[in-house]
Amino acid sequence: MNPLLNILADGTIERRSQEVTDWGARIAWTVATLLFIAFLYWLMRKGWQNRGASQSDLPDLLPAPAVTGEPRLEMSGRYHGSTTAGQWLDRIVAHGLGARSRARLTLTDEGVTVLRPGARDFFIPADRIRGARLDKGIAGKVLTEGGLLVITWQHGERLLDSGFRSDRAADHAAWAGTLINLSGATDAAAQHDPEAAR
Structure with missing residues (x-):
């Protein structure tokens, strides 16, 4: 019989979730996954900043003028x-x-x-x-x-x-x-x- 199924006295079947037996490993995997995601985010941000620095020769943008002519x-x-x-x-x-x-x-x-x-x-x-x-x-x-x-x-x-x-x-x-x-x-x-x- 499946250990995750429990037959009650009235004949209904109760599903039970798998018990976590190794909390240390579960927490370690969760922390490792979060650290990996944070590292990827840091790499992307660093790449974005480096690209911006390599484009530092680009002059500032002209602001939108307050008054313009008739829209075409x-x-x-x-x-x-x-x-x-x-x-x-x-x-x-x-x-x-x-x-x-x-x-x-x-x-x-x-x-x-x-x-x-x-x-x-x-x-x-x-x-x-x-x-x-x-x-x-x-x-x-x-x-x-x-x-x-x-x-x-x-x-x-x-x-x-x-x-x-x-x-x-x-x-x-x-x-x-x-x-x-x-x-x-x-x-x-x-x-x-x-x-x-x-």
Whole structure:
């Protein structure tokens, strides 16, 4: 008979849990698991800090302007991160650019204002926009084909790709086309070759 089953006088079966016979081993395994998780977290945090330190040459972000011109396009969605242009896994974490968040984008003749609740807002001046494209992945985030609007822009000495996903995927094409025209990068090849967009 199964030692975990006990038949009562009225014929019902009572299930009993296995008794812990070695509390010392159970506690040791629990502590070891928690220490391992804490160590992994520390390694990830250290890697994030080291990546930020290696990007210390990146200038501070421009704040969102208080007053802008008439909006040409607006979009609500998510900011999925920024990378070195053309290198979709080389995440930029300096100045809060590595933090994924909700985002509201507004395009005016002055540039793109990115408002992020719970994260740092920033502004991309029109003369620093180098192009735009529809893509499917950035910084470890993979979506369906064309599910991501990627804006390529100059920040200091670096060319960056910043990925956004609209709540309405149909917005992406209009944004990409308008940004390409605004940047003057009419050559379609320049949208996929960061060096050609310089």
